[in-house]
Amino acid sequence: MHKDLFDRLERFYDAVPRDGAGAEEYGGLVLFVRDGAGFPFYARPRRDATEPPSLADVNAARERQRELGLPEAFEWVHETTPALLPVARSAGLSVLEAPLMVLDPAALPDPATLSDVPVRVLDPESPDFAAEVAARRAVAAVAFAAAGTARGDAGPAERDAAIMELDVAALDEERVRIADGRRISVLAATPADGALASGMAMRVGDVAEIAGVAALPAARRRGLGAAVTATLAQELRAAGTELIFLSAGSEEIARVYLRVGFRRIGTACIAEPAAVIA
Structure with a gap:
């Protein structure tokens, strides 16, 4: 198997x-x-x-x-x-x-039970689509600069400072991929603070990878990563995706995905030049 x-x-x-x-x-x-x-x-x-x-x-x-x-x-x-x-x-x-973790569909919880912050799926026809894509990317940039699950100081102000205007080609690509089912993007946001967490999934046929799940350090320990992941998995299942997987950045992060019904089946290796210490 x-x-x-x-x-x-x-x-x-x-x-x-x-x-x-x-x-x-x-x-x-x-x-x-x-x-x-x-x-x-x-x-x-x-x-x-x-x-x-x-x-x-x-x-x-x-x-x-x-x-x-x-x-x-x-x-x-x-x-x-x-x-x-x-x-x-x-x-x-x-x-x-x-x-390297694969979803057990029977263990997937209702995303609404995981966090008090609502998670929404980005709609390419929405007038706010460009701003939401930019926010998703900014959340990820701030979050991955302080990797892990520990709370930190970086929050909405740092997210706003990281927002970059996207070119037309990038937005068009995002719209097309979402419209034809190859990509799903989500944001967890509140009216007061805006986007606090984000994530995306890439789909080919009946297989999809969840990636880029990120929460602003100041908003961590609120179940946002789990809620974002569960929402993506729920959307993928509804679209007929049979195999859903992801790679966790650490054993600590993997525990978040265990809560959402993912089980480890192997190891994904990611290599880059070793840092040179002066």
């Missing part, structure tokens, strides 16, 4: 970047290079490779990423490509081993 599950995840991981990026092959790796502005993709193992990625493959992909001004980023599932972990570390990359 797990082999079939991991195969489905590999097909998803390979399909999502191809929707907005070109693919360049470096031995056992494929590097996704986005055409135009937007999220800079990563390199990951080729689905059709007969051998695991080598150190030479990793170095070649990194050289190309530097040439293009892209982050030197690599992602893979450890259970599918276990040989890549020691190779990545030997290349000087720091590897985050993130809990």
